Amino acid sequence: MPDLVIQAKQLSRHFGELKAIDKLDLNIDKNRIYGFLGPNGCGKTTAIRMLTGLLKPTSGEIQVLGLSLPKDAEKLRLRMGYMTQKFSLYNDLTVKENLQFIAKIYGISGTAQKSRIDELLSIYGLNQKQQQLAASMSGGQRQRLALAAATLHKPDLLFLDEPTSAVDPENRREFWEQLFDLCDQGTSILVSTHYMDEAERCHKLAILEDGVKRADGTPEQLMNNIAAHVVEIEAEGLRHLKQQLVTLPDIVTAAQLGARLRVLIKNTVSDPIGFLEHHTDIESNKFTIVRPSLEDVFIACTGSSRQ
Amino acid sequence: MIKSLYRIQAIFLKELTQLKRDKMTFAMVIMIPLVQLILFGYAINTNVRHIPVAVVDLSQSALSRVLVQTVAATQVVTFSEQFYDIESAHAALEQAEIRAVLIIPQDVSQRIARHASVGFGLPASSDEETSRPIAQWLVDGSDTMIAGAIKGLRNMPLAELLSKPSNRTIPTFEVTLLYNPEQRTAVNIVPGLVGIILTMTMIMFTSAAIVREREHGNMEMLITTPIRPIELMLGKIIPYIFIGLLQVSIILGLGYMLFSAPINGGLWALFCITLLFIAASLTLGLVISTIATNQLQSMQMTIFVLLPSILLSGFMFPYEGMPLIAQYIAEALPATHFMRLVRGVILRDVGFTDMLPDVYWLSLFTIAGLAIASLRFKKNLD
Numbered sequence: 001m002p003d004l005v006i007q008a009k010q011l012s013r014h015f016g017e018l019k020a021i022d023k024l025d026l027n028i029d030k031n032r033i034y035g036f037l038g039p040n041g042c043g044k045t046t047a048i049r050m051l052t053g054l055l056k057p058t059s060g061e062i063q064v065l066g067l068s069l070p071k072d073a074e075k076l077r078l079r080m081g082y083m084t085q086k087f088s089l090y091n092d093l094t095v096k097e098n099l100q101f102i103a104k105i106y107g108i109s110g111t112a113q114k115s116r117i118d119e120l121l122s123i124y125g126l127n128q129k130q131q132q133l134a135a136s137m138s139g140g141q142r143q144r145l146a147l148a149a150a151t152l153h154k155p156d157l158l159f160l161d162e163p164t165s166a167v168d169p170e171n172r173r174e175f176w177e178q179l180f181d182l183c184d185q186g187t188s189i190l191v192s193t194h195y196m197d198e199a200e201r202c203h204k205l206a207i208l209e210d211g212v213k214r215a216d217g218t219p220e221q222l223m224n225n226i227a228a229h230v231v232e233i234e235a236e237g238l239r240h241l242k243q244q245l246v247t248l249p250d251i252v253t254a255a256q257l258g259a260r261l262r263v264l265i266k267n268t269v270s271d272p273i274g275f276l277e278h279h280t281d282i283e284s285n286k287f288t289i290v291r292p293s294l295e296d297v298f299i300a301c302t303g304s305s306r307q
Numbered sequence: 308m309i310k311s312l313y314r315i316q317a318i319f320l321k322e323l324t325q326l327k328r329d330k331m332t333f334a335m336v337i338m339i340p341l342v343q344l345i346l347f348g349y350a351i352n353t354n355v356r357h358i359p360v361a362v363v364d365l366s367q368s369a370l371s372r373v374l375v376q377t378v379a380a381t382q383v384v385t386f387s388e389q390f391y392d393i394e395s396a397h398a399a400l401e402q403a404e405i406r407a408v409l410i411i412p413q414d415v416s417q418r419i420a421r422h423a424s425v426g427f428g429l430p431a432s433s434d435e436e437t438s439r440p441i442a443q444w445l446v447d448g449s450d451t452m453i454a455g456a457i458k459g460l461r462n463m464p465l466a467e468l469l470s471k472p473s474n475r476t477i478p479t480f481e482v483t484l485l486y487n488p489e490q491r492t493a494v495n496i497v498p499g500l501v502g503i504i505l506t507m508t509m510i511m512f513t514s515a516a517i518v519r520e521r522e523h524g525n526m527e528m529l530i531t532t533p534i535r536p537i538e539l540m541l542g543k544i545i546p547y548i549f550i551g552l553l554q555v556s557i558i559l560g561l562g563y564m565l566f567s568a569p570i571n572g573g574l575w576a577l578f579c580i581t582l583l584f585i586a587a588s589l590t591l592g593l594v595i596s597t598i599a600t601n602q603l604q605s606m607q608m609t610i611f612v613l614l615p616s617i618l619l620s621g622f623m624f625p626y627e628g629m630p631l632i633a634q635y636i637a638e639a640l641p642a643t644h645f646m647r648l649v650r651g652v653i654l655r656d657v658g659f660t661d662m663l664p665d666v667y668w669l670s671l672f673t674i675a676g677l678a679i680a681s682l683r684f685k686k687n688l689d
Contacts, residue, residue: 052531054688070687077533088528092328093321104317105532107310149528 004063005030005157005188006051011060013046013211020046022211024060028190028204033183035202036192037298043211044192045085048161051190052082065157078106081150085161087142091135095126095145098134099152106153120148124178140171147175151182158182160191164198176201196295207301214301219294226292228252228264228300229272235261235282248279253299262290264300314534318542322516326546332512336550340504340557347500348566352492355456360407361388363396366415374411374419374442374465381463383456384409393445400445406453407446415441419465441465486571486654494569497562498653499622501555501581502645506588506616507609509551513592514605516543517684522601527688536684540677544589551585552578559653572652576659580652583669584645590676591641597683616642644668 006028013021021043028034036044049055051064053073062069067076089098099120103113121127124144134142143163150158160179164172176198183189191202199205199219206216215222235241238261242254245263252264265272273287292300326332364371379386388405390396396408412418418441448454487494517539520526529539562568570577591612599605617623619633620642626634637643644665651657659666 049688054527054530056687056689073686074533077531080531082528082531084524084527086524086527088524088526090321090325090525091523092325097321097324101317101321102532104320105314105534107313107533109313 003030004028005065006034006190007061007063008051009061011047011050011062012058013043013050013055014058019211021050021057024211024213026206026213028188030188031183031186032203033179033189033191033201035199035205036190036208037194037196037199037205037294038192038208039194039302042208044208045161046211047208048082048159048190048192052076052080052159078153079156081153081155081158083146083150083158083160083163085165087134087146087166089134089142089146089149092133094131094133095121095137096130098145099149102149102152108153116152120152123181124148139166140168140175143167143171143175144178147178151187154187156186156188158187158189160189162192162194164193164195172198196293196298199298200294207298209302215297222297223292223294226297226300227267228292228296229267229269230290230292230296231263231265231272231276232257232288232290233261233263233276233280233282233286234259234288235286241280241282245279250275262296264296311535311538314538315542315545318534318539319545322543322546326550336508336554337557339508340500340554341561343504344497344500344558344561345565347496348493348562351496354490354492355452356382357385358383358406358453358456359387359404360384360409360457361390361396361399361405362386362409362411363390363393364411365413366411368416370416370419371411374415375409377465378409378460378463381460383460396445400447403447406450407444407457410443410445412442418442422465491566493562493566494654495650497558497566497568498649499620499646500562501558501649502584502620502642503617503622504554504558505551505581505585505645506642507613508554509547509585509588510592510595510609510612511606512547512550513543513589514595514599514609515602517593517596518599518602518605530686530688536681536686537677539684540590540593540680544586544593547589548582548585551588552581555581568653570653572654572656576652577649579659580645580648580666580669583666583673584641584648586673587641587645587669587676590673590680593680594676594683597680612640616640619643621646641669641672 004027006026008024008026011021011024011026012019024047036047038044046055050057051062051069053064053069053076056070064076065079069076090101093101096117099117100113103109103117108116121130124147126141126145126148129137129141134145137145143166147160147163150160164175167175172195179189179191191198193199202219204216204218205222207214207222215225217225233241238256238259242256242261245251245254245261250266250269252266254261254263256262263276265275269275272289273284276282276287277284362375364375375386378384384407386409388399390399390408393408393410396405396410399405400408418439421439422441444457444460446454446457484490517526520529559568559570563570592609595605595608595612599608615636619629619637620626620640621637622642626637626643626646629637648662648665648669651662652659
């Protein structure tokens, strides 16, 4: 128990007919980065809002940092940080004013406030920008400011809802370095994303689709336990080949990557190469079995509703 | 407790900083009272003067011309046209070129000679021949204010006309006008305007306050912090209290300079009732803010409150003259109570303690409003 920061049992949230989250079970370890991976509208934000006490679940139980929600939501507020999907600090305040405001709201005053703000400004490279209005900053800078604000009171648990959606790759990389620094200092982090490369950085992740958890585990576990073979075909006429293959019921998907076609074949097929040879007129040396990527796992898990 | 005050201060300072950067709103804080005071102060005038009228002189005598001049000398009317028959005068009245017509009959000199007011002894009241009026007014009676002004001319003295002493009857009542002996409209309008402008600006600013946080997405961040609803409400209100007091100073100061509207009562009492009314208006704005989902809606609801406040509070029309149902509605509006208080203090120097029912009502309104707004404000997204 003490090693779990979030526990959810049969968590559901319905909006009228729509089941935004349906019977979600979660066990999230302390001091780890846990990811929610899923397409837009899969219920990531709804799940995070329930786990932060902003939404009441329709049914199910939630324990966050040993507090049961939504009853103890107010107690949780002092121990958690939340970075919203949309920038939610004040655009018409400067960087420093925003941080001072948050510090005061959390009751951090005097020299403690000053030293904490100075510390955050230097960690997140905002020293030069402290007198600048938030509205006039770039996406990456604003996101660093939002992270600084969310961690100002040194929360035990940090929720990040698609933190990098408005950020370029270089800034994303840097941002994740900062997340690992926080994790190293003892913060547990829950992050939602729709980027595969980000999901792969998480210690553990859950793949969500239509409010249902399709799979969870470490990225390695997920990739090892994938219910499909991944074969790459190097040949001519790939568009035509793709059209031909996707009609077969044992093919999960086929996607072209430059000069290669990456094909996911259900693991009910024991010999994928033989299977492909049988269905196409391409020689066997053009086929290579490759290590599944997280994207393959994602497609294999979430494919069912697409067919 | 200390932390609570600290959080209120955080919201307060934040609002102040945002207000400082919002040039448009800041300009409105100054411009609304300024412009309204000048508009209302100069435009609203219940002493009607220089109404355009025509004359139809059927007698064409020296006497009738003197009569016209005597009427013109009152400055109530200005004779802008002259017609030779009643029909064309009627047509002009219909076209609204003029608001009334004075018809002077052919036998005007005989009528004047026999008229009671001129003084050839008292004529027998039953004698129709002698009690006939001198001339007739045809008035566009649709505007009661204008009709009233011309009706006021009915008993005007005609002594100058015949250079004889007037024989007007001694009035039944002696009327002494207290508090505004010169009958200047501005004296009554300026204190009332304090109530109207505060209603307008205070409700408008606060009704947008919570809605704006929601529209800009700041609310989702705020409700995940330990701030309590009541702290947020108080922090949002306090900056506007200062703004309200600033506006009151503008109105009363300028009212004194431009319209010599006096402040007869104590400044301390004035300060207290104004503070009370500002608080009541602000909490009303906050309640609106928790109901509206966007700034347009909050603006519409502000107008919904503002209109009855202007029309029913006693600012424009006397409360006593309103039908009972309108009086009930008026009683519910903070502006009505403030109108009584502020006129009491400014014009009649009434003590604070003599108007306790209105003071109690405003206090109750404030507390109830703050409670409703805090209860309605939920720290979740359900």
